Amino acid sequence: MEQQTTLRTAWGGVIPVELRLAAADAIELLASAVLPEPFQTFYMLVPRVSYLPFAISRIREQWLDPVLALAGGGGGGGGGAPIKDSDVWFEYGGQALRWHYPAGLLYDMLVGGRGGAGELPWALTVHVRRFPADRLIPAPGVQAMRDMFMAMVKEADFIRNGSTKRVMDLAKSDQMQLLDGVQTHSFEKYFAIHAIIAPPHDARAKPKSAQPKAIPVRFYMPAAAAADDAAAAAAAVKDAPDAGARQQQQQQQQQPVVDMARFHVSQLPVPLVRPGASSSSSSSSSSSSEQTTVADAFRLCYEIADGSAFVASCVCLCQGVSVPWETPVAWLAENLFYADCFLHLVVAAASG
Amino acid sequence: MSQSRAAGAAGWEARIQAQLEQREARVAAVAKVIQSYARRAGKVGEFASQSREAEARTREMQGEHERLLDSYERGSGGGGGGRGMSLAQQRIADLERDVEALKEERTEMYRRQGTNAQRLLDLSDQVREKDERLRQQELEIMDAHEALRRAGTKADDMRAQLKEKDEAIQILQDELSALQLEIVHIEARGQKLQAENEDLVRRWLAKMNEEADKVNAVTEELEQIKRKSAALSPRMGLAVFEDDQFFGAPAGTPTPTTAGGVSAARGGSLAPRSAVGKIDGRMEEIHSIALSSSGALLAVGGQTTTVRVFDAETGEGVFALAGCLKGVNHVEFSADGTLLLAASSDHTARIWKLDTGRHWKSLTGHIGSVMTAKFSRDASRVYTYSQDRTIKVWDTQRGLCIKTLFTVSSCHDFDLLDSMGAQLVTAHMDNAVRVWDTATGKRVREAALHKEQVMSVWASPTGERILTNSYDGTLKLVDARTLDVVTVMSAPGYRPSRNWARASLSPDERYAMAGSIDGKLFVWDANSGDLVRTLDIHRSAVCDSLWHPSGMRVYSAEKSRYILMLH
Numbered sequence: 004m005e006q007q008t009t010l011r012t013a014w015g016g017v018i019p020v021e022l023r024l025a026a027a028d029a030i031e032l033l034a035s036a037v038l039p040e041p042f043q044t045f046y047m048l049v050p051r052v053s054y055l056p057f058a059i060s061r062i063r064e065q066w067l068d069p070v071l072a073l074a075g076g077g078g079g080g081g082g083g084a085p086i087k088d089s090d091v092w093f094e095y096g097g098q099a100l101r102w103h104y105p106a107g108l109l110y111d112m113l114v115g116g117r118g119g120a121g122e123l124p125w126a127l128t129v130h131v132r133r134f135p136a137d138r139l140i141p142a143p144g145v146q147a148m149r150d151m152f153m154a155m156v157k158e159a160d161f162i163r164n165g166s167t168k169r170v171m172d173l174a175k176s177d178q179m180q181l182l183d184g185v186q187t188h189s190f191e192k193y194f195a196i197h198a199i200i201a202p203p204h205d206a207r208a209k210p211k212s213a214q215p216k217a218i219p220v221r222f223y224m225p226a227a228a229a230a231d232d233a234a235a236a237a238a239a240v241k242d243a244p245d246a247g248a249r250q251q252q253q254q255q256q257q258q259p260v261v262d263m264a265r266f267h268v269s270q271l272p273v274p275l276v277r278p279g280a281s282s283s284s285s286s287s288s289s290s291s292s293e294q295t296t297v298a299d300a301f302r303l304c305y306e307i308a309d310g311s312a313f314v315a316s317c318v319c320l321c322q323g324v325s326v327p328w329e330t331p332v333a334w335l336a337e338n339l340f341y342a343d344c345f346l347h348l349v350v351a352a353a354s355g
Numbered sequence: 356m357s358q359s360r361a362a363g364a365a366g367w368e369a370r371i372q373a374q375l376e377q378r379e380a381r382v383a384a385v386a387k388v389i390q391s392y393a394r395r396a397g398k399v400g401e402f403a404s405q406s407r408e409a410e411a412r413t414r415e416m417q418g419e420h421e422r423l424l425d426s427y428e429r430g431s432g433g434g435g436g437g438r439g440m441s442l443a444q445q446r447i448a449d450l451e452r453d454v455e456a457l458k459e460e461r462t463e464m465y466r467r468q469g470t471n472a473q474r475l476l477d478l479s480d481q482v483r484e485k486d487e488r489l490r491q492q493e494l495e496i497m498d499a500h501e502a503l504r505r506a507g508t509k510a511d512d513m514r515a516q517l518k519e520k521d522e523a524i525q526i527l528q529d530e531l532s533a534l535q536l537e538i539v540h541i542e543a544r545g546q547k548l549q550a551e552n553e554d555l556v557r558r559w560l561a562k563m564n565e566e567a568d569k570v571n572a573v574t575e576e577l578e579q580i581k582r583k584s585a586a587l588s589p590r591m592g593l594a595v596f597e598d599d600q601f602f603g604a605p606a607g608t609p610t611p612t613t614a615g616g617v618s619a620a621r622g623g624s625l626a627p628r629s630a631v632g633k634i635d636g637r638m639e640e641i642h643s644i645a646l647s648s649s650g651a652l653l654a655v656g657g658q659t660t661t662v663r664v665f666d667a668e669t670g671e672g673v674f675a676l677a678g679c680l681k682g683v684n685h686v687e688f689s690a691d692g693t694l695l696l697a698a699s700s701d702h703t704a705r706i707w708k709l710d711t712g713r714h715w716k717s718l719t720g721h722i723g724s725v726m727t728a729k730f731s732r733d734a735s736r737v738y739t740y741s742q743d744r745t746i747k748v749w750d751t752q753r754g755l756c757i758k759t760l761f762t763v764s765s766c767h768d769f770d771l772l773d774s775m776g777a778q779l780v781t782a783h784m785d786n787a788v789r790v791w792d793t794a795t796g797k798r799v800r801e802a803a804l805h806k807e808q809v810m811s812v813w814a815s816p817t818g819e820r821i822l823t824n825s826y827d828g829t830l831k832l833v834d835a836r837t838l839d840v841v842t843v844m845s846a847p848g849y850r851p852s853r854n855w856a857r858a859s860l861s862p863d864e865r866y867a868m869a870g871s872i873d874g875k876l877f878v879w880d881a882n883s884g885d886l887v888r889t890l891d892i893h894r895s896a897v898c899d900s901l902w903h904p905s906g907m908r909v910y911s912a913e914k915s916r917y918i919l920m921l922h
Contacts, residue, residue: 009371009375012376015379016379017382017386018382019382019386045396046388046396047389047393047396048386048389048390048393064400064404065393065396065397066400068400068407069399069403069404072403072407072410073403123381123382124385124389323374323378324374324375324378325374326367327366327367327370327371328367329366329367330367330368331367334368339371
């Protein structure tokens with residue numbers, strides 16, 4: 004089915020990541036700023052729908068520990084205290100990455116699809132000391148991540164159905180399966196449970212009660228790209244050269260970086276049917292004029308007047324894909340959802 | 356659906372699809388490289404971990420080695436050479452120590468086992484004791500239950516018995532009340548009967564009196580008639596005789612006054628020779644005759660209820676005294692001649708007044724036929740002997756029985772020994788003669804004088820002699836005081852008749868006379884006992900014979916109807 008393939012393709016998306024150890028930490032651990040030759044960089048593929056903390060153990064086992072073992076050996080308790088998972092944090096362009104965001108979201112936010120070439124692989128820096136507790140939610144770890152994830156799922160369920168019944172009624176094994184599916188990036192595992200929580204619905208066939216009441220959507224807009232500053236943001240973005248080579252991207256990195264702290268995050272439940280539309284039965288809501296589009300949602304969220312051209316000046320990213328504004332939210336919810344059942348949509352100024 | 360979708364999706368969906376593919380395409384190449392890199396990195400990680408483990412193990416082994424060395428050095432007291440050997444010795448020493456320790460432990464274990472076994476035995480003993488006690492208690496409980504059950508059943512039985520007793524009591528009480536009711540009824544009836552009885556007795560007495568009155572009335576009438584007839588035919592006298600023929604009399608004309616063939620010495624009384632007259636007793640069977648003391652009247656009593664009184668000279672009937680209900684057994688005049696006493700088979704003795712011929716008194720009280728009745732001399736007392744074996748003494752005036760004597764054995768006859776009747780002499784069927792004291796009722800004397808029943812007893816007027824007549828054919832004259840036999844008289848062919856036979860003495864006590872069953876009349880000399888005369892003049896048995904108080908005449912009555920006057 005085209006839906007399934009779209010889903011699978013969307014789910015299967017990965018981000019190649021290049022990791023380097025922070026210099027300070029390297030000095031601390033290995034008494035040298037630079038790691039031994041083959042271990043200077045570590046490459047891995049992080050699924051878009053997954054989370055960074057799930058990757059920490061792999062980073063540790065396959066890179067950091069061997070490095071330390073080789074370089075440090077048995078010589079005098081190498082590098083002080085052992086590395087704790089809760090001390091590991093990632094940094095991109097000087098910004099600590101919020102570990103509770105999906106990786107794909109982080110990539111879209113910071114690198115941005117921008118209609119083409121993003122930065123591949125995505126160069127991140129790994130820190131193992133001095134966790135910035137003031138900027139990040141402290142103590143990342145697999146268990147903490149799992150809890151965070153489940154919280155998001157429940158929230159999504161609530162918005163969808165008005166109660167968290169579906170999630171709460173999941174058997175423990177099912178919950179584990181869901182989490183394992185996310186952790187191990189197994190589509191089958193995950194989707195089997197996801198179908199229970201958020202059954203894919205046929206707008207015409209299913210009774211109205213089975214339809215979700217609303218779709219949980221989050222819009223991420225750089226603060227600079229607020230309605231009253233849209234042009235400046237657009238200009239700032241526009242200055243960047245077109246998507247293409249890595250170097251260009253790196254150049255872009257030097258330029259005003261999208262400040263994470265200055266993102267405007269707003270969440271809203273988006274009704275399936277455009278408010279104000281006739282309240283005819285669901286079977287007739289197949290017409291796209293009835294269904295809420297992303298544009299409608301965006302306008303709804305930021306209270307932009309219908310006639311504003313601002314919408315057209317922005318681009319909406321989801322899963323690295325620039326989503327046309329007239330896409331129905333319902334379709335998006337069923338195909339391009341993140342692992343936590345939310346639609347995380349990054350709105351950025353169009354790059355032209 | 357898909358068509359509409361396709362139509363609408365021409366825009367966004369297609370674009371999205373395209374972008375996804377682009378994204379994938381971009382990532383693909385790099386992804387491949389990184390994937391192979393990742394594999395190598397994985398391997399590296401494995402190796403690193405393995406090497407880490409190996410290092411750790413070697414370090415551990417080194418540590419142990421050093422430890423062993425240290426311990427050996429300590430154990431063997433710092434010996435330098437022969438480290439290899441000393442190591443083994445060290446090991447041996449260690450093992451030996453272990454063995455020692457283990458041996459100690461083992462002994463300890465054995466000891467503990469022993470104590471535990473002991474304790475086990477004690478506990479099992481206690482358990483057994485407790486079981487024993489428990490069993491005993493259970494038995495006791497069962498016994499108690501049994502006793503309880505038995506007591507319960509006994510109580511039930513008792514209760515049942517009690518109930519029965521109560522019911523019985525109830526029944527008895529009911530019966531009692533019923534019986535009491537009956538008693539009341541019966542008492543009432545008894546009283547009623549008593550009242551009736553008294554009433555009946557009164558009525559009977561009244562009736563008797565009535566009858567006596569009636570009899571008196573009748574006799575009065577008869578008197579009147581007689582007087583009338585006497586007035587009509589004076590001194591016809593002999594018309595009374597019915598026929599001229601006398602029964603087998605050898606000689607003698609029927610002259611009332613003179614007797615033919617007077618023989619022998621008279622001296623006061625005569626032995627009769629021949630019949631001079633005949634009186635019709637007017638009854639079928641004569642039982643007894645009596646003469647008044649004046650000799651004027653002759654009373655005859657017999658089978659009929661009427662006592663007839665005749666003129667002794669003429670033979671005319673003077674009275675026909677009624678009153679008896681049955682036959683008369685004995686008649687007697689009172690000494691003054693005013694009263695006539697008759698002993699009757701109707702259990703009474705009756706007294707008539709001879710001046711009027713009226714029934715005067717009836718003496719009731721005997722419960723058997725009155726056989727003999729005698730007046731006392733002054734006629735104030737009457738003595739009756741009845742077949743109920745009693746002699747009753749009556750007050751003549753009042754007509755009440757004063758005394759009753761029990762003679763025990765049946766008598767044929769009795770007589771008074773003295774004028775007042777203080778002593779009586781009785782002639783018994785048991786061949787004896789007895790003398791009684793009237794006042795005390797006790798037997799004074801008795802004597803078995805005869806061989807057979809004593810038929811009659813006759814006391815002499817003086818009271819000194821008693822003449823007894825017995826069925827054995829003898830007459831005995833005995834002394835009254837001692838009952839010694841003075842004279843015995845008998846005669847061949849003399850046999851007294853069975854029921855009525857009286858022997859009598861002449862007034863001067865010279866002769867004794869008795870009649871026999873075959874009609875002969877015998878006269879004996881009382882002193883000598885010789886048979887003086889035999890008169891065969893009666894047709895039937897002679898039942899009674901008397902001397903006229905003058906002694907000149909004898910009256911003898913034969914059973915069938917006739918009385919003969921004899922000179």
